[in-house]
Amino acid sequence: MDQPSPKLDSRPLYAQVRELLLARIQMGDWGPGAALPNEFDLAREMGVSQGTVRKALDGLTQDHILVRRQGRGTFVVEQTPANELFRFFNLYDNKSGAQILPDSRDARVTSGKARALEFARLQLEKGAQVVRIERLRTHDGLPFIAETIVLPDLLFPGLAAMKYVPNTLYDLFQKSYGVMVARTDERLEAVGATKRDANALNIAEGAPLLRVDRVTYSIDGRPVEWRLSLCHLDGAHYRAPPG
Amino acid sequence: MDQPSPKLDSRPLYAQVRELLLARIQMGDWGPGAALPNEFDLAREMGVSQGTVRKALDGLTQDHILVRRQGRGTFVVEQTPANELFRFFNLYDNKSGAQILPDSRDARVTSGKARALEFARLQLEKGAQVVRIERLRTHDGLPFIAETIVLPDLLFPGLAAMKYVPNTLYDLFQKSYGVMVARTDERLEAVGATKRDANALNIAEGAPLLRVDRVTYSIDGRPVEWRLSLCHLDGAHYRAPPG
């Protein structure tokens, strides 16, 4: 009679609280930038102590899902171009050390059935529909990155018909599609420019390029984007985030 | 009369406890792998509550300075080739996804006055003495990385005279020199192989290489190593740690 749930959940209470909160965020109970109830109200509502709620909130904060501000409250992280740059863009100027945010130019949006590498990276059914964005990114007016972005059509309906692609995408994902980005998995290699790359970036064929192969995952763990960037790092470098 | 210290420290108690513990670790009170006293003893000894000690210990655990094992105790992290690989070696096989630990071959150890880039990276006085290690690293018997390591002579006396350089260095730093590695700062670029690189790695001149420029810092924040790796990633990739 005392068992609150048919399935005995042996995980720590704070982990269960965390999951409950995460589910409510995904369901849109609290939108981007919204304030959550304070710790005591959440604790009372869930029948646990305030310290347990705090531990759950701290965990979600560490995973960049919430932000806490002393004296103000706890808020759902709002994706903006600024913090998107800060978290997901690891290119820096060699001299100044400043982070680089390239411009976007000549974006081409197409769609079609997922090819082998695409459905592997995005964990899709074979032949699922995807949207592809190809664009050139510039820095100080010079060609900098040739970028290909692949998205599952199911998650982003109507995106294929967009006329203009914004420079930063994750704020669009969150606000227009309710997809909240949590983490990325980046794999780097050095490659020589193919004839096609050389043309796009206005460099010599065979010139060394940094190839960044990135899969982005949402807070529920599903892959939501595959991005291939060929970077002509002239006076810039990629800085690995601290482990 | 009630003020325990002449200088009023306004930081949180747990931060002060953390600093005290860190100082004792650096002084060698507890060596690599040694167990700390339990939480209650530490709390009594420092005149704070057990929860406060716990918060300090948790912080040091997150920074990989301590490890906690339920039922056993809290221990100073012991650097071993295995966990050194796990934390600081970000090269993976494309097919298997397994982490790669290359061999070390033909190490040449020299010493001399620090050059411009060296004392900049290691924050040394102009003209300070450094030890340089140059070696070729192989994977599956094939040339893989041409590596140059530069160390401040002051921190590692006698290292310049070593006949054999072990494959992994950080365990040596900790056990023989009391230098505990805390974090790295890695900058990546794609470059074309120079004639010299091509020779060392047995590849064509101009072939694309991943250049990893890494500075390693000890737990007291001082730079202790500068490492330049030119990687011929044949069927492998660099995987960025999660931000």
Add this chain to the structure above:
DNA sequence: CAGTGGTCTAGACCACGTG
């Protein structure tokens, strides 16, 4: 079994931001 870290609670007080 004894000893350790891990979880959970309840309550007090502090520091910060806003009105």
Add this chain to the structure above:
DNA sequence: ACGTGGTCTAGACCACTGC
């Protein structure tokens, strides 16, 4: 002045480890 998160305490009980 008020409400928020941040710190700190004291104590109970659980889960794991090793003897």
